[in-house]
Amino acid sequence: MGVIDSPYRVATSTKPEHTQIGRIIEIENDIMIAYIMLAVIFTVPAVYLIYYFYRLRQLYWAVEQARRYTICPACHSVIRLIHFMCDSCGRINKLIPTEEDVFYHQCSCGQRLPKVPRYGRNELTALCPNHQPYLPIGKYTGTFPEVVIPIIGGTATGKSSFLAAWTVYTLGQLQFRYGVDVTCPFSGGVEYAADCFSRFQQGIPPDKTSIRNPQGIGMDIVSRTNRKGVRLYLYDPAGEVFDPLGDESENTLTPFEYYDFMDGAFFMIDPFSLPVFQKRYPQSLLNKHGFEASVKRTEDSCEKFIRGLYAHNLALNEYHHASCAVVITKADAFDLDSLIGKSAARKRMANDSGLSFEDALDKVCAMQLKEWGMGRVIDLLESHFKEVRCFSVSAFGHPPESGVPFEPQRIELPVLWLLNKKMPRMLVSR
Numbered sequence: 001m002g003v004i005d006s007p008y009r010v011a012t013s014t015k016p017e018h019t020q021i022g023r024i025i026e027i028e029n030d031i032m033i034a035y036i037m038l039a040v041i042f043t044v045p046a047v048y049l050i051y052y053f054y055r056l057r058q059l060y061w062a063v064e065q066a067r068r069y070t071i072c073p074a075c076h077s078v079i080r081l082i083h084f085m086c087d088s089c090g091r092i093n094k095l096i097p098t099e100e101d102v103f104y105h106q107c108s109c110g111q112r113l114p115k116v117p118r119y120g121r122n123e124l125t126a127l128c129p130n131h132q133p134y135l136p137i138g139k140y141t142g143t144f145p146e147v148v149i150p151i152i153g154g155t156a157t158g159k160s161s162f163l164a165a166w167t168v169y170t171l172g173q174l175q176f177r178y179g180v181d182v183t184c185p186f187s188g189g190v191e192y193a194a195d196c197f198s199r200f201q202q203g204i205p206p207d208k209t210s211i212r213n214p215q216g217i218g219m220d221i222v223s224r225t226n227r228k229g230v231r232l233y234l235y236d237p238a239g240e241v242f243d244p245l246g247d248e249s250e251n252t253l254t255p256f257e258y259y260d261f262m263d264g265a266f267f268m269i270d271p272f273s274l275p276v277f278q279k280r281y282p283q284s285l286l287n288k289h290g291f292e293a294s295v296k297r298t299e300d301s302c303e304k305f306i307r308g309l310y311a312h313n314l315a316l317n318e319y320h321h322a323s324c325a326v327v328i329t330k331a332d333a334f335d336l337d338s339l340i341g342k343s344a345a346r347k348r349m350a351n352d353s354g355l356s357f358e359d360a361l362d363k364v365c366a367m368q369l370k371e372w373g374m375g376r377v378i379d380l381l382e383s384h385f386k387e388v389r390c391f392s393v394s395a396f397g398h399p400p401e402s403g404v405p406f407e408p409q410r411i412e413l414p415v416l417w418l419l420n421k422k423m424p425r426m427l428v429s430r
Contacts, residue, residue: 138185153268158329
């Protein structure tokens with residue numbers, strides 16, 4: 001009998017083939033599930049580790065960004081910037097990046113406060129915790145390099161007048177001539193500046209400093225072009241602390257903590273305190289024209305200043321990093337302009353065309369000081385500072401006369417010279 005092709009036989013003959021395909025599909029599905037399970041097993045921890053290290057890196061970056069220090073202008077200590085005042089309620093907040101809150105902290109009043117300067121922390125008022133209550137030390141604290149410069153000199157050498165004249169010049173002409181923004185970060189500095197402006201407009205000299213260890217007068221000077229800036233602290237201690245024969249004994253030194261951070265110094269010289277001028281211009285003549293002469297020896301003030309540096313282990317040698325500006329005050333009086341003022345510098349420039357005005361002024365002032373017997377003072381300063389330069393200034397521009405506004409002359413030159421030593425080319429006249 002012949003073989004008949006039947007559909008039943010065909011179906012029966014193809015069943016093993018379908019079974020094999022199904023098993024292959026099941027195996028493939030099992031493998032797929034295994035791959036997925038392995039992927040989940042390894043991916044979840046990997047994602048968690050990536051997120052963990054990402055958060056750790058964020059925290060590390062935030063901590064590094066938030067680690068800023070500053071010098072308190074009142075207690076003269078270095079503090080870490082972690083205490084800030086809430087602008088909304090005035091409460092004190094400790095802003096430190098943590099794992100829970102890396103970038104922001106919520107004040108109890110509900111205000112969201114940034115913990116990192118890049119996110120706006122520098123716009124909050126910083127506080128020094130060494131005072132009770134905490135002392136506000138201004139906004140943008142720690143943003144710019146800080147330059148500390150004390151004003152050194154005996155009684156009646158013109159320190160307070162110099163500081164007042166610089167303040168008036170800074171908040172006036174400096175902003176326009178050098179293209180900078182100038183602000184006073186402390187409320188006390190704002191009040192001081194307003195008083196200086198009022199007095200100078202009325203022709204009234206500033207009051208003398210009576211505080212031996214004063215709070216620094218701070219100013220933020222920021223370039224409008226590149227926004228580079230500096231916070232300048234000027235200290236004006238009472239002249240009595242540099243007078244060896246005053247009520248303070250010769251061997252006692254007032255502890256000036258800001259010497260440890262000093263970036264330069266102004267050493268003030270009153271020409272009428274020098275022996276060569278005392279006979280030529282007696283006190284009665286000076287009083288007639290509104291001038292007051294220092295009765296202390298300039299050499300004694302300089303020696304006491306240097307002893308103060310040794311007390312702070314700062315009098316190293318000629319490689320000391322700081323520079324010193326020797327400032328001869330009251331340069332508008334009598335015939336001093338022809339000796340150490342603008343006229344003398346112009347005459348020196350005529351004889352040497354390669355000199356700038358500042359270089360010529362330095363040379364004529366240094367020459368006259370040595371002729372007046374101040375060579376030892378110059379040598380002493382040069383042996384303890386990296387560089388010494390001489391200037392002559394007039395804080396008032398004319399003899400003090402009530403009702404006639406003061407017009408400071410060359411008051412900016414010594415300050416800008418020291419600032420440019422710290423921040424080269426930051427302040428360039430337009």
